Structures are given as C-alpha cells and as structure tokens.
Amino acid sequence: MSKGLVSLAINDRPGVSEATRLRVLEVADRLGWRPSLPARTLSTSRTYALGLVLRRDLRIVAADPFYPAFMAGIETVLTDEGRVLVLSVVGSAEAEERAYRTFAADRRVDGAFLNDLRHDDHRVDLLRELGIPAVLVGRPDGPAPFPSVVLDDAPGVTAAVHHLVDLGHRAIAHVGGDPALLHARHRRRAFEDAVAARGLVPTAVVDTDFSMAQGASATAALLAGRTRPTAIVYANDPMAIAGLGVLQEAGTQVPDAMSVVGFDGTEMARHTHPPLTTVRSDPQEWGAAAARTLLALTTSGSAASVELPPAQLVVARSTGPAPGPTD
Amino acid sequence: MSKGLVSLAINDRPGVSEATRLRVLEVADRLGWRPSLPARTLSTSRTYALGLVLRRDLRIVAADPFYPAFMAGIETVLTDEGRVLVLSVVGSAEAEERAYRTFAADRRVDGAFLNDLRHDDHRVDLLRELGIPAVLVGRPDGPAPFPSVVLDDAPGVTAAVHHLVDLGHRAIAHVGGDPALLHARHRRRAFEDAVAARGLVPTAVVDTDFSMAQGASATAALLAGRTRPTAIVYANDPMAIAGLGVLQEAGTQVPDAMSVVGFDGTEMARHTHPPLTTVRSDPQEWGAAAARTLLALTTSGSAASVELPPAQLVVARSTGPAPGPTD
C-alpha cells in the first residue's frame, strides 16, 4: 500500500479496485488518518476555503441582520462540503482591495463572494485579474464574467406601494439606502416606478447610508417638509425602526397619522410597536444558494446564475388607511 | 542569492547582513514576489489564520449586534498582522465540536476564540486536547489553561439597579438571558446582588434564550403577574426593545408606568421611543483585545489575561421615577 495508492483511493481517482479503495478508507479511518490539508494545497493549489470581504461602516453592519443570516446560510453548505469560510471585515474601498489582493497572493481561497454590488463595480475586474472565481450576490448592472445569485427586491417594493395606494395614500415618500449600492438603487427605482404606475408623484425621495441615524434624520426632515407624506417606505428595517422612533417622539401616531413600511423582514420588525409592515427576503437561503453556486464554479469551472423567489410584502400594523379626507 | 538566503532574509532571521536583507527585500518587492503560504505552512505548520466558531440560534445571532462588532474588532488587528479569520457558524453543540475537530485535523488555524463561555465548558478541554491554543472571551468559572479577555458586565447592571432604586422603584424584575451561558448568569447575579444590597427582593427573575420572542413573552408574563414590577432590567437590548413593544401595545407608558433598562448599548437603543437606558460595553474593543491576546499566545506560546474597562450604565429616557405613591 504505497503513498500514491492511498492518495488515489482517498481522492476517488480511477485506477484503484473497489476492494482496495474500501480497505484503504477503512485503515485510514481506524488510524484516524486524514490527509494534510497544507500538503494537499501545496501540490494541488486548492485551499478548500471560500472568501467573503465585508466592506461596510461598522455602525451599519452592526444594526443590519442581513450578514449574520447570509453567512449562516453559506455555512450550511460549506460545512457539509468540508469547506471553510475566510472572513475579512474592512472599512474602506482601499482596505477591501488589499484584502482581495492578499487573498490572491497568499492563495487563501478558491473563490469569493461579491456582495453589495455597485455601479461599474471595479472589484469584478479586480477579481478576474487576480484569478479569483467569484459569485455576484445580486444583479449586476451589465455583463459580468461571473455567475450571479439574484433575489429581486422590486416586487416587494412594488407591492408595498400598491398596498399603500390601495389604502388611500397619495403622498408617499421613500427613505432610500446608499445610492452607491445597486440594491439601494433597485429599491428606489421600484418605488418610483410603482408610484408612477398609479399616476402619482413621490412626495420625496431621500438617500441615506442605510444607518439608523440617517433614517432618523431623514424622517425628521420629511415631517418638517412643506408637503408632508402620509406614508414612508424605507429601504431597510433598521431605518424604518429609527423612523418609527422619530414619529412617536413627535407624537405622530402610526399608522393613524403615518404609515410606515420597512424592508428586510427582520425579527426586529415583528416586535416593534406597532409591528412593521415590511418586505421580506430570505438572506439565509440567499447565502446557501450563493455558496452552492460558488462551490460549483470552483470545482467544475462554471456555474449557472440563479434567480431566487423575489422579496415579498408582509403586511402588519404599521400601515393603515390614509389619514384625513379620503375619496 | 540562494533560496535559503532569501528565506532567512524574508523571515528576519539572524545570519544575514543588513545590506543583503535589504537587497533581498527590494528585489522581492520589485518582482512582486511573496512567499507561498501553503508551502510555508507545510514546512512550519503555521497557518496565519485564527478560528471563530459561532454556536447560536440564527434568530438570536441575527438580532444581536455583538458579533459583527466583535469580529470587526478582531479584523482591525488581524489585517495588520497578515492574519485571517476563519469563521464557522453552527447550530448545535455537536456541530460545534465537529467544527473544532475539523480545524485541528485540517490544521486550519493557529488558535481559536472561545466565546459564550458555559459552566464547566467542555470546549476548553476539547481545545486543549486538540492542541489548539485559545483565548477565552469572558471570565471562566474556574481555572483554565488559556488566557481570558474579560469585560465585566456586573458594574453596569449594579449601576442600573441603583439608578432605578434611586428613582423610587421598589418592584424591579429581571428578564435574564440563557442561563447556560456564563455571562447571562453574571448579569443575573449582579442584578440579584444589587437588589439585595438595597434591601429589596426581586419582583421576578425570568430566564430566556436571549431572543426577542422570549423577551416579549417574558414581558407579557410580568405584566400579567400578581405583583407587577415598575421597572424591568433586560439582559440584552433586543429583548428590551421587544419588551418596549409589548408594553406599548398594552398601553403601558414608558417610563411613566414602567421603566426599562437594556444591555449592550447598541445603536438600536439610541433610536427607539423612548431611547433606551442601557448598559454599554465595547464589543469591538473586546474583539481587538482578544485578537491581540490570541496572537501573542500563538506566536510566543504564552499571553497574559486582560481585563477591559467594565460595562457602564448609559441613562436615557426609558427610565424615570417610579409611578404611584412614592415615599
């Protein structure tokens, strides 16, 4: 039983009789022997690791339940495949680029997840150039050399606007996210299109950085504005919750005087007062699907893009009939 | 310029003249050459990676801003040291043990963080046995073979109780966390001791799993109980926020009819209505300190335990004078 034979048997390569393979596996198991990963990596240059770089302001990451759920979804598939997740949390675009370059130089990972897509996202070229296979988490705004895993935000936002208009609202505002991020643009665009489809004009559309602080100040600004909306659609739940706080501090009843819609469908949204009407996506399944796709890409060299079920409106008690004279 | 020489120069080993070392580094830099990590790992068995296994119910992880901040803190020190974080998110004790065993078998990491300490935590023995150096994040309840990095919860909880008693509260309840976790026990113990120190008896102490759902139901139970508290101290901010929701749904004014105290000092606590009195700790600094300690341990073989500044009470508007006839 030579080294080479064992290797062939362990790696399910042809050229080993089934009987021998079983014997090898049995002996390895009995001895508790496992091939050394560093040695294997040195000769095959496969690391059995996938990389995720998070670039976000800490204040935002900390309040946003997306990433923990997304990562948990990734793990559900990696664990079974003997893979591991290498995580990097960075605070700037420069640090993010350094992180990817280090991944490449150190051969840390077989592939990477690319989250929070941007317009003309130069990280796509960077990863291609570095030779790191990637999966795009979200819909890119142009042709891309990598497969994408998409969960469409638009239908949920559209449904939210129709829900509000059906309740009699005519003055609806949007507190959007960071316009540098494509998904924030998608939500904003879906909002604007849906409002227009009902023959209305948005009362206001405010960009933010997705933080609760900016969600709060945007809400305060809307309350102080010349034309005050009767409903606000927020680009994420944390901002909607901060908005709820501002409204209640100002004595504005929700939903009697103001309807509020969040986005994410977080646990938190179920426990506010009143519980939040929100648009639910499934970040855990998103993570799992992204991991499956990236795994396929790194092992077979190619993988098809995936379209997940779109985000859905979940109506709770933060939305109600428009106040004042309705027709 | 032989391979060996280059290696000595790159690794700052003695036996190379300063002039040659500089020349080697200059040439490496010009050629963009970096030593191959897998090869280096194979000969030195150092991976330059640190491991973190998260075992928590997803519902809790997602609502809890501790981990994102803690991990960001870790990253601030790892990045500069050319290290990387390997993350595993698991749902059960068995999966957690498997994760550590895989870390060891695959030589994935040089050391690991041990969070969410438990009574007689058998992971400590497991890691010792597997030969994985670790740092304990929190105060262990007994002698341990690893250094710990402690941020004491008690002073903040104690201050919260005194604050409430000073406001005239005599009926104070505690919605605790998961009693399997030492930090939940510490918070509970600090609560009970502080109440006793003021000559009072807790109106109630309820254990939970730290989830918003159980925070909400514990609050509902307290409202329905025979002796109703005038103040509730929660073991984390998410539960306090869920409690706020339940109280407001029930028409109980905060703080007029009920004072509420959270724990964590999250961003979220600043944006509720009313803003939450809470106990602030610094999870990011905690992560950074834990990373520094683990780095020292893995490189030098030993590291001293660290005691960080304790958690502090931050008074906001969810606490006020006790309702009814005060003396």
Add this chain to the structure above:
DNA sequence: CTGAAAGCGCTTACAG
C-alpha cells in the same frame, strides 16, 4: 491494478 520518483515552494540545519 500497484510501486517508485519527482515535484509543489517553502524552512532549516549543516557545511563551507
């Protein structure tokens, strides 16, 4: 179907 050999790219004694 099996065994002996080279190679992955470093580090580390060991001579010179």
Add this chain to the structure above:
DNA sequence: CTGAAAGCGCTTACAG
C-alpha cells in the same frame, strides 16, 4: 556571511 541538501506530506504522471 553564503550555498547545497533534506524535509514538510501530499498528488501525479510513469513504469512495471
């Protein structure tokens, strides 16, 4: 202070 050699533990053609 420098160069040649062995070794880390696998995988992979290449002969037998």
